[in-house]
Amino acid sequence: MKLFPNLILSGTLLAVALGAPIQPAQADPARDAIIAQLKAQAGVSSFSAARGKKFFHAKHAGGKPETPSCTTCHTNDPRNFGKTRVGKVIDPMAVSRNPQRFTDPKKVAKWFRRNCKTVLGRECTAQEKGDILTYLSSI
Amino acid sequence: MRRHIITTILSLAAAGAMTMQPTQAASKSPGTMFAEECSACHMAFDPGFLPKRSWRAIMGNLSNHFGEDASLDDQTRNAIERYLLSNAADANGRNPYWLRRIPASQIPMRITELPWFTNEHGARARAWAKSNPKIGSISNCQGCHRGAARGVFDDD
Numbered sequence: 400m401k402l403f404p405n406l407i408l409s410g411t412l413l414a415v416a417l418g419a420p421i422q423p424a425q426a427d428p429a430r431d432a433i434i435a436q437l438k439a440q441a442g443v444s445s446f447s448a449a450r451g452k453k454f455f456h457a458k459h460a461g462g463k464p465e466t467p468s469c470t471t472c473h474t475n476d477p478r479n480f481g482k483t484r485v486g487k488v489i490d491p492m493a494v495s496r497n498p499q500r501f502t503d504p505k506k507v508a509k510w511f512r513r514n515c516k517t518v519l520g521r522e523c524t525a526q527e528k529g530d531i532l533t534y535l536s537s538i
Numbered sequence: 539m540r541r542h543i544i545t546t547i548l549s550l551a552a553a554g555a556m557t558m559q560p561t562q563a564a565s566k567s568p569g570t571m572f573a574e575e576c577s578a579c580h581m582a583f584d585p586g587f588l589p590k591r592s593w594r595a596i597m598g599n600l601s602n603h604f605g606e607d608a609s610l611d612d613q614t615r616n617a618i619e620r621y622l623l624s625n626a627a628d629a630n631g632r633n634p635y636w637l638r639r640i641p642a643s644q645i646p647m648r649i650t651e652l653p654w655f656t657n658e659h660g661a662r663a664r665a666w667a668k669s670n671p672k673i674g675s676i677s678n679c680q681g682c683h684r685g686a687a688r689g690v691f692d693d694d
Contacts, residue, residue: 466606
């Protein structure tokens with residue numbers, strides 16, 4: 400049985416708002432499985448946090464002019480709260496701030512599909528996705 | 539006339555709110571899917587704000603949704619579309635006053651372009667929304683109406 404993502408997210412918000420101690424990024428079997436699957440798809444044995452960082456912070460061409468970068472919504476520091484173009488707050492992307500991140504394979508696939516199309520005008524490769532998740536799990 | 543709009547919208551919002559109660563996952567109701575999926579980037583706009591033809595057009599082009607990709611898997615998309623159509627402004631034979639003023643050949647894509655909306659929100663409200671980084675867009679109802687997600691807009 401799965402908890403509602405909304406409940407999890409608002410719980411996280413509350414914890415952050417109350418100044419709960421920030422946990423170091425933790426391994427999670429579901430997240431590990433997502434990354435393992437990306438490795439198999441990309442045909443590699445490891446991903447690079449440095450490359451993921453570069454990709455996440457880069458300005459890309461090919462997508463919508465309003466959203467040239469992942470940082471347009473997720474901010475320059477993924478440990479911070481982000482914001483959509485309509486002003487809605489987005490929970491931090493960094494796993495250290497938000498341990499629920501990247502633990503639901505369907506959610507991860509859905510948002511990679513959408514956001515890569517919006518920002519780059521194409522889907523991201525398995526290599527790019529793996530690098531990004533490795534980066535966001537490392538900070 | 540204004541009251542009329544508001545009461546209709548409010549009663550729809552109340553009906554919608556009931557379906558937003560967290561139920562146990564597994565088989566989510568279309569209303570729950572709508573509440574979850576359509577609130578990721580902005581508040582879930584009440585279906586009663588637009589007619590069926592608008593929801594059909596919006597749900598038919600989610601991969602290019604106002605400049606963003608909001609695409610869904612087919613099953614979720616279809617369920618949400620059904621929910622929107624059965625709660626639209628003109629569902630169940632309703633034909634509200636504000637909708638009768640819009641030619642049937644015209645498909646409004648935004649709530650914020652409807653005549654009643656532009657009457658309530660003039661150029662100043664729009665400019666204010668844009669220039670205030672806490673609001674950002676006139677489509678961010680909650681930026682000005684704290685109770686927007688509950689269907690409350692007369693909060694002056």
